[in-house]
Amino acid sequence: MPDPKRPAPARYRPRAAAACLLTVLLAGCGQDLSDLEAYVERIKQRPGGGIEPIPEVKPHETFTYPGHERDPFDPSAVEAEVDARPGAEEDGVSIDPDRPKEFLEQFPLDSLRMVGTLEQDGTRWALIRTPEGVILRVREGNYMGQNHGRIETITPASIRLTEIVPDGFGGYKERETTVALSE
Numbered sequence: 001m002p003d004p005k006r007p008a009p010a011r012y013r014p015r016a017a018a019a020c021l022l023t024v025l026l027a028g029c030g031q032d033l034s035d036l037e038a039y040v041e042r043i044k045q046r047p048g049g050g051i052e053p054i055p056e057v058k059p060h061e062t063f064t065y066p067g068h069e070r071d072p073f074d075p076s077a078v079e080a081e082v083d084a085r086p087g088a089e090e091d092g093v094s095i096d097p098d099r100p101k102e103f104l105e106q107f108p109l110d111s112l113r114m115v116g117t118l119e120q121d122g123t124r125w126a127l128i129r130t131p132e133g134v135i136l137r138v139r140e141g142n143y144m145g146q147n148h149g150r151i152e153t154i155t156p157a158s159i160r161l162t163e164i165v166p167d168g169f170g171g172y173k174e175r176e177t178t179v180a181l182s183e
Contacts, residue, residue: 093172095148095164102143104128104136109145109161113182117156126154128179149177157181 104112107130115135116127125137128144138144138159142151149161159179167173 093164093174095172104130104138104142104144105146105148107131107145109147109149109163109177109179112144112179114159114179115182117154124154126151126159144179147175152176 111131113129114126115129118125118127118137123139125139127135127137129135138151138154140151140154143149144151145161145163147163147165149163151159152162153160158181161177161179163175163177164172165175
């Protein structure tokens with residue numbers, strides 16, 4: 001016979017907890033639900049409301065602006081503007097496709113940093129750090145950046161380049177830019 005002073009063995013504890021929980025849950029089901037049932041009956045007795053009709057959708061009226069009849073996606077319109085561009089024949093800005101690319105032309109210009117200069121045998125070199133941390137030297141006439149940037153001038157504080165960029169009309173234009181010494 002089990003000793004009443006001793007606690008129940010561990011195998012009986014989950015069963016006892018489940019029995020207590022079941023008792024509490026069943027005690028909650030015995031409440032008076034008459035007021036809830038009366039409320040539901042009153043709601044059911046109300047007449048049903050009508051559904052509003054779907055509003056009429058007015059068709060959108062299009063408006064064509066005078067002077068804007070051409071198709072903006074027609075490539076012939078852009079070709080006509082390129083030919084009509086003033087000075088298109090005289091600007092002479094073009095990219096040499098046969099020129100071998102230099103190592104620093106694979107990087108965007110804003111990812112390259114000028115970290116110093118040095119002079120050797122009368123030639124001034126700029127020291128450029130790549131995004132990977134490699135330091136290379138360049139001089140006037142070298143190229144860097146992805147827009148065919150040719151180094152024009154090297155000063156102790158900056159590098160001045162001339163880049164060739166698209167002009168938006170199928171041609172190219174020159175743009176000067178500077179890479180300043182970073183600290």
